[in-house]
Amino acid sequence: MIKIKNLKASIEDKAILKGINLEIPKGEIHVIMGRNGSGKSTLANVIAGNETCEVDGGSIAMNGNDITEMSIENRALQGLFLCFQYPVAIPGVSMAYFLRAALNAKNKHDGEEEMDAVQFLATAKKILSELGLDDSFLKRSINDGFSGGEKKKSEILQLLMLNPQLAVLDETDSGLDVDALRTVAKGVNEFKNDNNSVLIITHYQRLLEYIKPDVVHIMIDGKIVKSGDMTLVHEVEKNGYSWLVK
Amino acid sequence: MIDKNQQIIDSTLDQEYKYGFTTNIETTTFEPGLDEGVITKLSKLKKEPQWLLDWRLKAYESWKKMEEPTWAQVDYTPVDYQALSYYSAPKYKKNDSLDDVDPDIIETYNKLGISLNEQKRLEGVAVDAVFDSVSVATTFKKELAKHGVIFCSFSEAVIDHPELVKKYLGSVIPSTDNYFAALNSAVFSDGSFVYIPKNVRCPMELSTYFRINAANTGQFERTLIIADEGSHVSYLEGCTAPMRDENQLHAACVELVAHKDATIKYSTIQNWYAGDKEGKGGIYNFVTKRGICTGDRAKISWTQVETGSAVTWKYPSVIMQGDHSVGEFYSVAVTKNKQQADTGTKMIHIGKNTKSTIISKGISAGEGQNTYRGGVKILKNADNARNFSQCDSILIGNKCGAHTFPYIDVKNPTAKMEHEATTSSIGEDQLFYCNQRGINLDDAVSMIVNGFCKEVFAELPMEFAVEAKQLIEVTLENSVG
Numbered sequence: 001m002i003k004i005k006n007l008k009a010s011i012e013d014k015a016i017l018k019g020i021n022l023e024i025p026k027g028e029i030h031v032i033m034g035r036n037g038s039g040k041s042t043l044a045n046v047i048a049g050n051e052t053c054e055v056d057g058g059s060i061a062m063n064g065n066d067i068t069e070m071s072i073e074n075r076a077l078q079g080l081f082l083c084f085q086y087p088v089a090i091p092g093v094s095m096a097y098f099l100r101a102a103l104n105a106k107n108k109h110d111g112e113e114e115m116d117a118v119q120f121l122a123t124a125k126k127i128l129s130e131l132g133l134d135d136s137f138l139k140r141s142i143n144d145g146f147s148g149g150e151k152k153k154s155e156i157l158q159l160l161m162l163n164p165q166l167a168v169l170d171e172t173d174s175g176l177d178v179d180a181l182r183t184v185a186k187g188v189n190e191f192k193n194d195n196n197s198v199l200i201i202t203h204y205q206r207l208l209e210y211i212k213p214d215v216v217h218i219m220i221d222g223k224i225v226k227s228g229d230m231t232l233v234h235e236v237e238k239n240g241y242s243w244l245v246k
Numbered sequence: 247m248i249d250k251n252q253q254i255i256d257s258t259l260d261q262e263y264k265y266g267f268t269t270n271i272e273t274t275t276f277e278p279g280l281d282e283g284v285i286t287k288l289s290k291l292k293k294e295p296q297w298l299l300d301w302r303l304k305a306y307e308s309w310k311k312m313e314e315p316t317w318a319q320v321d322y323t324p325v326d327y328q329a330l331s332y333y334s335a336p337k338y339k340k341n342d343s344l345d346d347v348d349p350d351i352i353e354t355y356n357k358l359g360i361s362l363n364e365q366k367r368l369e370g371v372a373v374d375a376v377f378d379s380v381s382v383a384t385t386f387k388k389e390l391a392k393h394g395v396i397f398c399s400f401s402e403a404v405i406d407h408p409e410l411v412k413k414y415l416g417s418v419i420p421s422t423d424n425y426f427a428a429l430n431s432a433v434f435s436d437g438s439f440v441y442i443p444k445n446v447r448c449p450m451e452l453s454t455y456f457r458i459n460a461a462n463t464g465q466f467e468r469t470l471i472i473a474d475e476g477s478h479v480s481y482l483e484g485c486t487a488p489m490r491d492e493n494q495l496h497a498a499c500v501e502l503v504a505h506k507d508a509t510i511k512y513s514t515i516q517n518w519y520a521g522d523k524e525g526k527g528g529i530y531n532f533v534t535k536r537g538i539c540t541g542d543r544a545k546i547s548w549t550q551v552e553t554g555s556a557v558t559w560k561y562p563s564v565i566m567q568g569d570h571s572v573g574e575f576y577s578v579a580v581t582k583n584k585q586q587a588d589t590g591t592k593m594i595h596i597g598k599n600t601k602s603t604i605i606s607k608g609i610s611a612g613e614g615q616n617t618y619r620g621g622v623k624i625l626k627n628a629d630n631a632r633n634f635s636q637c638d639s640i641l642i643g644n645k646c647g648a649h650t651f652p653y654i655d656v657k658n659p660t661a662k663m664e665h666e667a668t669t670s671s672i673g674e675d676q677l678f679y680c681n682q683r684g685i686n687l688d689d690a691v692s693m694i695v696n697g698f699c700k701e702v703f704a705e706l707p708m709e710f711a712v713e714a715k716q717l718i719e720v721t722l723e724n725s726v727g
Contacts, residue, residue, distance in 0.1 A: 049681075050678055051674070072678060072681035072682055073685060073686050073687075076681065076682050077684045081682075088673065088675045088676050090680075091697055091698065092699070092701075093693055093694065093697035097693070101685050105684040105686070106684050158683065
């Protein structure tokens with residue numbers, strides 16, 4: 001699904017990613033754990049094509065296509081979705097309007113018919129109720145005055161509506177109470193199937209009580225220093241990251 | 247990436263103004279220059295009564311003694327008033343049939359999307375079409391007359407309804423009010439006239455479409471709308487002009503009179519030619535618009551979407567004389583390239599329990615300069631007057647500017663005033679968010695800007711809200727990198 005080779009990136013001339021190698025096959029859930037400042041969120045942003053990060057070397061390929069130089073919206077249209085850590089407010093633009101614009105852009109790209117309003121509402125309402133959100137949520141300005149939990153649920157709503165091939169979850173678990181965390185995890189599990197992939201970026205293990213990853217990577221100072229299975233999570237939980245620093 | 251963005255910006259700025267064509271028709275045009283003789287000639291040509299000529303000449307006398315105002319936050323080459331022609335009109339005689347209108351003019355309006363053919367026109371909208379200095383056609387006059395509504399060109403009103411014109415002309419904007427109003431009073435050539443009788447709800451939207459065509463000509467139209475007690479009217483105006491290298495002057499006056507329990511809703515979509523990317527050419531839009539709520543519970547609401555003109559100088563205002571009367575001002579002003587806009591409103595509270603609302607949204611792109619200038623005045627006897635003002639600015643790019651000058655003058659201690667102002671940029675983070683969902687840059691910008699303007703667009707009649715939204719989209723296409 002996605003193959004990252006020796007990826008190097010900097011922000012304002014400060015090197016953040018120092019040679020990332022990562023491959024996530026179709027149907028797998030991978031987790032990247034690491035301390036604050038290790039470069040996890042930068043990796044998520046570089047994958048999505050955020051222009052505030054400068055790519056200094058290496059490559060990112062999705063389904064065999066090099067996307068390193070691709071525009072943000074084209075990556076999205078290829079099936080890449082980023083669950084934002086801090087989703088930004090767009091006052092005056094309703095959730096429904098925004099979601100339809102995104103869906104229409106995707107359908108147009110895929111050469112499919114636009115989703116009609118009736119079908120859109122039916123699909124959206126079903127997902128909203130699963131996320132414990134009221135239908136009126138669609139009328140609200142996107143992320144404007146949303147609580148922390150609502151913001152994250154809004155991201156999951158979009159994930160389920162857009163149904164991408166690769167979802168990158170950037171600290172989606174931060175700032176959530178247990179109930180909201182469960183709801184979000186349920187949404188991710190519902191999204192997941194054999195034909196798509198998930199990359200979870202976190203520094204807690206609590207989300208991993210609900211979502212079972214196939215591979216766990218530990219990131220320290222812009223590099224993946226160790227990969228393994230769930231036992232690695234427990235080791236980090238017990239002993240911290242220090243033992244992994246060479 | 248930066249280079250690509252620059253290319254996108256450049257390509258927008260090269261974008262053609264859709265309405266910039268010229269119509270070649272035979273015209274009667276005055277030689278350039280302004281003096282008593284020109285004004286007398288104009289007045290005679292229009293077969294005006296002596297009192298109106300006297301009124302014009304008095305205005306001209308005061309104008310000669312006045313100085314062109316310089317307080318606005320705009321910078322432009324001064325107008326040479328002697329180099330302008332003060333009258334230009336297509337050669338033909340106007341009557342009630344469209345058959346006599348030059349087909350080229352009808353075609354011009356068709357190209358602008360305005361059909362003068364009543365059958366083809368949007369249901370429920372009557373149009374007065376003003377071409378350079380004269381009104382060329384007014385639709386649905388007979389239908390409106392059944393309800394007692396008078397909707398005609400100003401010139402016709404002078405002839406057919408002199409008592410109404412004499413009573414109300416200059417009653418809201420005195421001929422000596424300001425430099426451009428005085429000039430307009432001296433030389434105004436045509437415009438629209440509306441009278442809604444007592445307790446009549448005007449059965450359709452009324453609209454005037456102003457078109458400047460002739461070169462080196464000033465357009466000085468005058469609109470007068472009178473809503474008698476308990477009546478209701480919604481009026482819209484639209485404006486376009488050809489692309490020319492010279493600046494052209496448009497100095498209009500609009501007077502609104504709302505009597506007891508009457509409501510006037512006045513909407514403008516202003517899309518005059520804005521000049522090229524170097525700031526060459528474009529319309530100087532120096533307009534005086536004012537309404538008075540003479541009676542209790544009268545209401546005047548201005549909504550404007552200003553996207554055109556090289557320089558805009560415009561402050562639609564409301565004098566709330568009657569108790570419980572209401573004044574509203576909703577504005578979206580867009581400046582791009584080298585456009586400059588200094589616009590806002592004046593809300594003057596005289597009556598008790600009067601209430602005003604100001605919502606102003608300024609959008610600046612390119613090197614555009616956008617100024618909100620608003621005055622709220624609460625007079626001594628205006629007990630419990632209330633004002634809410636909200637002035638938001640959005641900046642696209644880093645070469646543009648937004649300025650806010652609110653003036654508040656409160657003479658009554660019971661007044662309640664609220665003022666909010668924000669300035670923001672279209673954030674990289676907002677664009678990233680939209681792009682990440684597969685929404686391209688242009689769509690993202692128009693979505694963000696439309697969200698920003700939502701409260702104002704909500705005030706426009708529906709078909710015009712759609713038009714305004716599209717206009718903003720076209721105006722701002724490719725304006726962000």
